[in-house]
Amino acid sequence: MPHPLIEKFIRAGQPQVFAFFPKLEPEAQGRLLAEAAEVDLDEISRLTRTLLAKGGAPGVKLDGLEPAPYERRPEHGGDGAAWARAKAAGEEALRGGRVAAFTVAGGQGTRLGYDGPKGTFRVTPVRHKPLFQVFAEKIRAAGARYGRPLHWFIMTSHANHAATETFFAENGFFGLDGGRVHFFRQGRMPAVDFEGKILLETVDSIALSPDGHGGSLRALERSGALDLMKREGVDTLSYFQVDNPLVRGVDPAFIGWHLLRGSEMSSKTVPKAYAEEKVGHFCTQDGRTVVVEYSDLPLALQRETEAGGRLRFLAGSIAIHLLDREFVRRMAGGASALPFHRADKKIVTVDAMGQAVKPVKPNGVKFELFVFDALPFARNPVIIETLRADDFSPVKNAEGVDSPQSCRDDQLRQFARWLKGNGAAIETDASGLPRLAIEVSPRFGYDEDSFADAWKKLSPRPEIRDGLYLETP
Numbered sequence: 001m002p003h004p005l006i007e008k009f010i011r012a013g014q015p016q017v018f019a020f021f022p023k024l025e026p027e028a029q030g031r032l033l034a035e036a037a038e039v040d041l042d043e044i045s046r047l048t049r050t051l052l053a054k055g056g057a058p059g060v061k062l063d064g065l066e067p068a069p070y071e072r073r074p075e076h077g078g079d080g081a082a083w084a085r086a087k088a089a090g091e092e093a094l095r096g097g098r099v100a101a102f103t104v105a106g107g108q109g110t111r112l113g114y115d116g117p118k119g120t121f122r123v124t125p126v127r128h129k130p131l132f133q134v135f136a137e138k139i140r141a142a143g144a145r146y147g148r149p150l151h152w153f154i155m156t157s158h159a160n161h162a163a164t165e166t167f168f169a170e171n172g173f174f175g176l177d178g179g180r181v182h183f184f185r186q187g188r189m190p191a192v193d194f195e196g197k198i199l200l201e202t203v204d205s206i207a208l209s210p211d212g213h214g215g216s217l218r219a220l221e222r223s224g225a226l227d228l229m230k231r232e233g234v235d236t237l238s239y240f241q242v243d244n245p246l247v248r249g250v251d252p253a254f255i256g257w258h259l260l261r262g263s264e265m266s267s268k269t270v271p272k273a274y275a276e277e278k279v280g281h282f283c284t285q286d287g288r289t290v291v292v293e294y295s296d297l298p299l300a301l302q303r304e305t306e307a308g309g310r311l312r313f314l315a316g317s318i319a320i321h322l323l324d325r326e327f328v329r330r331m332a333g334g335a336s337a338l339p340f341h342r343a344d345k346k347i348v349t350v351d352a353m354g355q356a357v358k359p360v361k362p363n364g365v366k367f368e369l370f371v372f373d374a375l376p377f378a379r380n381p382v383i384i385e386t387l388r389a390d391d392f393s394p395v396k397n398a399e400g401v402d403s404p405q406s407c408r409d410d411q412l413r414q415f416a417r418w419l420k421g422n423g424a425a426i427e428t429d430a431s432g433l434p435r436l437a438i439e440v441s442p443r444f445g446y447d448e449d450s451f452a453d454a455w456k457k458l459s460p461r462p463e464i465r466d467g468l469y470l471e472t473p
Ligand code: UTP
Pocket: 104, 105, 106, 107, 108, 109, 110, 111, 112, 118, 155, 186, 210, 211, 212, 213, 215, 240, 241, 242, 243, 396
């Protein structure tokens, strides 16, 4: 009599998952069964019908697609008084302890090719601090500034969860109260071949991978994070990615816009750097706000300009959002409303004899959820403009665009800008890049305001020299 779970897989047309089961040691059998229990067979069969069937997923609907409106910064014609009101409201919320930081750190980071959780990757120009330390220090400094330490939620994957927890423990949580740093794993999805058959990675394990950053919504609910937030009086999550050390993860003006508008999900945008920049586009369609990926927006639309020559679809998404707690709960409930996306990949698997197969071209499909797909479901979504230089320089690739080097340079430019803005003499090239390596600890200043306050108090002022590191005494 086969195990009931195995029977279920056979009935679902997925017997290959247990092809080697009888030959496995009991321990390996147990592991495989545990992995199989994670798989939602109905979901896989639905995705096979919708995303894999001949013709694949229906293309993104372009009818009625318009650029989404967004709140321009005051220097670009936005309403300065409204921005000031938003900032005051955000500061009030921070003093009231209503906001928690949320980092999604469950990705595989294949493009960077770094061995270890991406958050442990060293990014700063002088002290070579890892990404997690940069965020931790910003969160700690913001907590001190507003008199309320923040909770910080960190979503990990099965692959990096233990290593992430160990890293924080070994580093004393970078000075944060460990009781306010919460780790939870995101869900996994099995990879399938082009017929929808679940792939084995080895004879005793399923090819499982993280379910995308959109999996964060269900993982927040499942892990009890939302209940914890409720108990602690936190109603707003500040969502950012683990690869972007420039992010202002605690941004009072953004928080204020979100709260004053009664928004359930808000996002930051930067104007695209050029027409074909590989970012999502904020759009509206049928009265809803949507993000359309560059790969789904025809080139003609990506390049379309207005009368004055400005790009029409200008507002790019940089994966910085605010999420209302109960909105996340609603989105996570039951059969999640977020759609899965299909990505054709080279998936390491086994052949009929159980021998390892390393494909040279895509041999199957991974399914992923994207967090921005929640936007059309949100009440009163707000999009605000931010400056790329203040919020966005991700480390994605080993070299070139969005690499450790470009991110280091952007950090240097930011530090130089803050120093210059407060009257310090520092030589830079035309792009604002200083000739000297300098670093500002987030604990000294983590944004323009906190830097200016700390700089004012600094006496004597240090000499601007190579290797200068500004830290609170
Ligand atoms: P990316 O889209 O850059 O993916 O993730 P990635 O997996 O980190 O890197 P590549 O594509 O393999 O090179 C953007 C953010 O979303 C998180 C990542 O950790 C990063 O902060 N993410 C992505 C998750 O938390 N879970 C996922 O399943 C995917």
